[in-house]
Amino acid sequence: MKILGIDPGMAIVGYSLLDFDGKDYSLSASGSIQTKKGSRESARLLEIFQDMTTIVETYKPDVAAIEKLFFVHNQTTVMPVAHARGVILTVLEQFNIPIYEYTPMEVKKNLTGYGRADKKEVEQMVKLTLGTEKLPKLDDTVDSIAIAICCSRSV
């Protein structure tokens, strides 16, 4: 099963392609879509739309796992992420890819057993799962791997 993990955002969308054969994991691709700072929101959304389309066309995932937004106090921050998320969901639906959604807390609990685990603990579990000491530099990309791992265990 090829799982496309996605950590949505307006400035950075982290993504990863995780192959899971029911026992072993391998990471066949990982990276990020980074939109131009200072350009208008609609232009950044179109960039996300186009790049996400290319990613799906290139890697042909079987399923996608994306972070779910939940209630936060700072709505100014969450609004652009919700815009980006709507665009990503549209691309996935266009390619008929089943979508699974997880809150950050669900991902943490799934990986570490504890919903309030810190970043280091989650990273450690990602390394263990993939059998590697080397992770992508961007947190957003690492988060997308964690989301894909969470999906592999709950689908």
Place this chain on the structure above:
Amino acid sequence: MKILGIDPGMAIVGYSLLDFDGKDYSLSASGSIQTKKGSRESARLLEIFQDMTTIVETYKPDVAAIEKLFFVHNQTTVMPVAHARGVILTVLEQFNIPIYEYTPMEVKKNLTGYGRADKKEVEQMVKLTLGTEKLPKLDDTVDSIAIAICCSRSV
């Protein structure tokens, strides 16, 4: 100038095409995109994406005016609207249509002179502006006309 007014939403997107020659207004089209209740969110977003694309291709607006979301207390309600809004912004950007954004309060103030005007007062001003007694049935469509009128006066 052909202005596409848009009142974004997940269940209903109100839209209207307002022609403005600098003096007189005429409404050349108005309606709504209504997505299937109970179907999954990504499917509804794709419906909005496709229908909005058809609307823009059909009417070729010069500019678009869309309601801006602002801080509300009930974030559960606002999240799907933000998803839909992201999709609509992407479509407009794809067709290089300049986008103007207004909060509900800005629209009310522009039309009635009072930012907390009620629905009836706004409707009355829309009727006066268009020189008609008959408005579309759906509030979402009427709101999209109000947004387009607001845009005609501020661009």
